[in-house]
Every structure is written in C-alpha cells, then in structure tokens.
Amino acid sequence: MLAMDIRNLNKKYPNFELKDVSFQLEKGYIMGFIGANGAGKTTTIKSILNMIHIDGGEVHILGKNIAEHEIELKQEIGYAFGGSDFYTRSKLKTLTDVVKKFYTNWNDETYRSYLRRFKLDENKKIAELSTGMKVKYSLALALSHGAKLLVLDEPTSGLDPVARVDLLEIFQELVLDGEISILFSTHITSDLEKCADFITFIDNGQIIASAEKHGFMESYRLLSGSESQLEQVKEHLISYKINSFGFTGLIHAKDFDPSSDIKAATPSLEEIMIYYAKKVDAHV
Amino acid sequence: MYNLVMKDLKLGINPWFLVFPFFINALMLVPGWIYFILPLYFCWITVPNMLGGFRSQNDLIFTTMMPVTKKDIVKARVTVIGIMELLHLATAMIYGIFTLYLYPNLTYYFFAPHMGFWGLCFVMLAIFNLVLIPMYYKTAYKYGGAMVASITATILFAGIAQWVGIQSPFVSDIFNGSGADNTLLQLSILIAGIVIFVACTIIAYRIAVKRFMKVEIL
Structure with missing residues (x-):
C-alpha cells in the first residue's frame, strides 16, 4: 500500500515553479527528500499538506485524496518542521494539553512512554529545549496521536552529529513494524545515506529522480x-x-x-x- | 471549533487581557466622563496585542497543521474576539450600574451609562468587527492596516454619535433626558444594538472565511 502518492503537482509562483512533481512512498519506509535550498522541498511538502493551493495535480495519502479528506488524514499525519517554533514560552505540558484535544486517537500512555524515552521534561518551556529535543517533542506528539505518516521538514538541520545519529536511529526504529512511513526532507545528504530507503531528488522545482537509494546512486x-x-x-x-x-x-x-x-x-x-x-x- | 477557542484562550491570549477589562473599566466610575472611550480601549489595546501575539507565536502554521477546517479556524477566532468584546462590555456595564447609583444627581454632558448607551457601544463594536475581521483575513497575519481602518471607523462612529447626542435635543433627551427613565425605550435600543452587533459579526465572519480560503500558509 502507498503511504503517499503524489501525481503531477504543479504550482506556479512569479519566480519559481513546481513542475509535474510526482513520487510515491510505500508504507513502512523512509523516503529522503533532497534538494538544494530553494529547490522546492518545503513548497512540495506544504502542497502535500494542503497548506498552499496547488494549480494542478493530486495528492493521495494512505489511499485517500487529501483535498477531499483533509481533516480525517490530518489525524494520521505527524509533523516536525525544523526551524518553526510555536508558543515557545509555554510549557510542554500546556501545549500538549491543548494539542491532544484535537486528536481522536490520542493515547496518554504512549505519550508518557515517549516523554520518558526521549527524556523530555514536561515542565520545561519549548524555548528551553535544544533543537534536537524540539524535534523529539514533535515526534512524541505525532506518535501519541497514532500518526501513520510522519512528514519531517529538515528535522536534523542544526543538530550536532550525536543528536543527528540519535534521531536517525529513532526514525529507523519507527518504521520497523511497517506501520509508519516517513517523508524526510533535508539537505544533509549523509543523514539519508544512513537511514533512507528511497530517495526523491528535486532540483529547481522538478523531480530529477525518485528511486530506491542504492539504485538511485548507482544510476x-x-x-x-x-x-x-x-x-x-x-x-x-x-x-x-x-x-x-x-x-x-x-x-x-x-x-x-x-x-x-x-x-x-x-x-x-x-x-x-x-x-x-x-x-x-x-x-x- | 470548541478546541480552537480553548486553544486561543489557553495559549494564544495572555491572561492579562482577560483581567484587563476589570481594571480599565473601573474608569467608568469617573463621574460624567466620555464613556465611549472605554470600549475603544479594547480596540486600541487588547486587539492589536492579541493579533500580534498570534503572529509572533506562529499560530497560523501551528493551527493549520491540526485536523481542523479553515472555516472553523476563522469561526473560532471570531468567536474569541466576540467573547473578549462581551467580557469588556459586560464589565463596563457592571461598573456603569455603580456609577448611576453613586452619582444619582449628576448632569451628564456626554452619554450617561444607561442601557441605550450600551446599545450604541454594541453598534460601535459591530462596525469594528465588520472592518477588522475581513481585512485581517486577507492574510490572517498582517493586522496593521486592518487596525488603522477599523479604529478610524469606530472613532468616527463614536465621535459622530456623541456629537449628535450633544447637539440634538431629541437624541440628548433619549439618552440622557426623560428617555433615560423609559426602560422599554432603553432596552429596545440595547437589543437593537446587540442585534446589529451579532449581524455585523456574522457578515464579517462570512467574508473572512471566503478570503481565508484563498490564503496560502507560508
């Protein structure tokens, strides 16, 4: 089954264009989404999540069209956007109490277990967390509401090598049972060499290739x-x-x-x- | 929708602005003051601070990532603005009752805080919402232009209404003279004000939703 099926996504801006972006992610795998700064990674991700209006194309997530089933699908998508902070002066506890109300499948036990595993202190404020801990907090939220697809935009940017490897190992563990799939955009390609199963390479708004990692490199x-x-x-x-x-x-x-x-x-x-x-x- | 309203009240709005009306509206106790200024404080202070807070905390992206519709995002925010407005007017009205009892023999130059006056305040906030909310939702984060336009409109309304209230013996009689003792008249002005407030806020919400649908969340 496909966790994500993107077909012919088009979006035109005055100085930039996404042209016929298409790629598929199989359930239970990690896809690295690579491209230089400004290549169109974030624009593609925001189009996938219906945050910007696409001029053409279709986005299916877990078999359903996001344009028609946005709310239902967002229950099953987890996000971590590196570099965007929300309500940084609030405590994790306060933010979680607000966020969890939005999700029907929220599981407090799962949340507690991820807090322990990621060594997150609920009484800390978001601003007090390191960059890596912020990503882990986003993951804890996503996994506690049972997200089946994790969309991670530059989650490892700005992390030291130890924190990066730690996160990459977590990503690999998450997909082990085949239920969770990860789309992981980054310009730190060495991260993907370590953990990605598939690579989608975007350059100047166009997909150059989307293939199994070794096959892609061998091509x-x-x-x-x-x-x-x-x-x-x-x-x-x-x-x-x-x-x-x-x-x-x-x-x-x-x-x-x-x-x-x-x-x-x-x-x-x-x-x-x-x-x-x-x-x-x-x-x- | 309820969750979004609670999100704004718990996370988005500094608790100070929930307490603020109880402090600022104590100015109602100043005898014979120009009471129209008090609801204006809400427009001048509370609203820009609220909208600035949402913007600086990246509320728009935070909210859009949740499983909620764009329509509900607007509905909740308009509800929150409405709740804050009602809180502000309700506290002012309570202080107003004290004012009427404390200074029973005062001659009012400006509008006295009878029910009819609060009807006018509802109309003022109706105009404020009608200008602010649709303008704000062109981007859902830029609020400068929307603030200038909505505040200008409300001040114009307050200025003209108060001027007419002083210049016209008929209007003056309704709000400060013999009409002030006519409970039915006062109550009808108040109810008419509330109806206009609700109608304008609903219209503002509908226009805002149409505009917000076109907004790209960057």
Whole structure:
C-alpha cells in the first residue's frame, strides 16, 4: 500500500515553479527528500499538506485524496518542521494539553512512554529545549496521536552529529513494524545515506529522480579523467569541473561506456546534488 | 471549533487581557466622563496585542497543521474576539450600574451609562468587527492596516454619535433626558444594538472565511 502518492503537482509562483512533481512512498519506509535550498522541498511538502493551493495535480495519502479528506488524514499525519517554533514560552505540558484535544486517537500512555524515552521534561518551556529535543517533542506528539505518516521538514538541520545519529536511529526504529512511513526532507545528504530507503531528488522545482537509494546512486557515475578524455564524454555529462589533474563530472550510468578507460565511481548523494546544482548555474 | 477557542484562550491570549477589562473599566466610575472611550480601549489595546501575539507565536502554521477546517479556524477566532468584546462590555456595564447609583444627581454632558448607551457601544463594536475581521483575513497575519481602518471607523462612529447626542435635543433627551427613565425605550435600543452587533459579526465572519480560503500558509 502507498503511504503517499503524489501525481503531477504543479504550482506556479512569479519566480519559481513546481513542475509535474510526482513520487510515491510505500508504507513502512523512509523516503529522503533532497534538494538544494530553494529547490522546492518545503513548497512540495506544504502542497502535500494542503497548506498552499496547488494549480494542478493530486495528492493521495494512505489511499485517500487529501483535498477531499483533509481533516480525517490530518489525524494520521505527524509533523516536525525544523526551524518553526510555536508558543515557545509555554510549557510542554500546556501545549500538549491543548494539542491532544484535537486528536481522536490520542493515547496518554504512549505519550508518557515517549516523554520518558526521549527524556523530555514536561515542565520545561519549548524555548528551553535544544533543537534536537524540539524535534523529539514533535515526534512524541505525532506518535501519541497514532500518526501513520510522519512528514519531517529538515528535522536534523542544526543538530550536532550525536543528536543527528540519535534521531536517525529513532526514525529507523519507527518504521520497523511497517506501520509508519516517513517523508524526510533535508539537505544533509549523509543523514539519508544512513537511514533512507528511497530517495526523491528535486532540483529547481522538478523531480530529477525518485528511486530506491542504492539504485538511485548507482544510476549515476562520477567520472574523473584527463582533459583530453573530457572531450569523449562532455556532451553526456550532467555537469563537470576542471581542475589541475583534469576533470571530474557526473554522468547518467546509462550514458557511460564501462569499457572506457575513464575512472568511474558511484557518487554520493551529496555529489549528485552538487553536480546538478552546477548544471543550473551553468545555464544561468 | 470548541478546541480552537480553548486553544486561543489557553495559549494564544495572555491572561492579562482577560483581567484587563476589570481594571480599565473601573474608569467608568469617573463621574460624567466620555464613556465611549472605554470600549475603544479594547480596540486600541487588547486587539492589536492579541493579533500580534498570534503572529509572533506562529499560530497560523501551528493551527493549520491540526485536523481542523479553515472555516472553523476563522469561526473560532471570531468567536474569541466576540467573547473578549462581551467580557469588556459586560464589565463596563457592571461598573456603569455603580456609577448611576453613586452619582444619582449628576448632569451628564456626554452619554450617561444607561442601557441605550450600551446599545450604541454594541453598534460601535459591530462596525469594528465588520472592518477588522475581513481585512485581517486577507492574510490572517498582517493586522496593521486592518487596525488603522477599523479604529478610524469606530472613532468616527463614536465621535459622530456623541456629537449628535450633544447637539440634538431629541437624541440628548433619549439618552440622557426623560428617555433615560423609559426602560422599554432603553432596552429596545440595547437589543437593537446587540442585534446589529451579532449581524455585523456574522457578515464579517462570512467574508473572512471566503478570503481565508484563498490564503496560502507560508
């Protein structure tokens, strides 16, 4: 079953456009949603959650169209938006008491167990929590109302490596029983290399690829060779840079002849993102 | 809807503004004062502070992420503004009763705090809501322009009403003269004021919902 099915999402702004954004997330998996700043990650997420009006396309969550079943579906979606704070001078206790009233499946026992597990003190104010603890608090709220889909917008940005790894492990545990699915937007690609099952890559408002993580990385080759070798592959390269040793460039695996003597390696997610960003720069 | 109203009262509005009417409206005890100013304090102080609080606490995003309809978001907020207005007027009216008993022989230059006057106050807040709420919901967070327009409209109403009340012997007689002892007349003005208040607030709510539906939550 699909936890999320996005089809041909379109949204036009004066200076930016989401073009035919489509991707699917299977239930019980973590999907990393990557792209540079301003690539359209948050706009896509806000379109999915019906927070902005889309010009075209359809969003189905857990098999239902969000435009028609928004309230019902929001009971099953949990959020953590890194960087947005709400009522920071209120105590966790006060905020939880207000929030829980909105959810029919709220479970106080689950909430208590997550507070203990995440070492959250209910009497603290939101402003007193570290960035990582804030994400954990959002997770505790989401999981206590039985969210089946977690939409996390940059949840690990601004966290130190220890806190990041800790959160990533939590995400992996959450999807273990196959009930919960996670859409996780980030520009910290190393996080996804550790925990994502699928990768959706957005660049300049368009989905470049949405695939299983290893398959996605394997579908590219990072080439390095001399300047003379560059000429052989130049027209197929997504982008390249020239350095004192020759060149390095990104190419679709299907456009590369493995028998060639150019050195080829599987790129990291970060390298794929960087070379795509260079491609856009080259066209500006 | 109820949960959203409670959210505003518990989280969004500083408790001070729930107590504030009991302090500010004690000014009703000043004999012969221009009492129209007291409901205006609500417009000048409480409302911009409330709306500023919602904005600085990112209430809009917080609320939209909950399983609630956009219509209910507006309905709850308008209800909360209405509750605050009623709290403000009710406390002022209670102080007004004391004023009438404390100074029974006072000659009022401005409107005396009889029921008819409170009817006018309801009309004033009706105008305030009718201008403020639809303008505010063009964005649901910018409130400067909406405040200037709604406050100007209410001050104009209060100024004109009070001026007519002084200049016209007929109106003056209704509110401060022999009409003040006519309970039926006073009560009908009050009820008419309340009806206008409710009608204008409902109209304001309907326009606001239409506008808020088009708002993108950024």
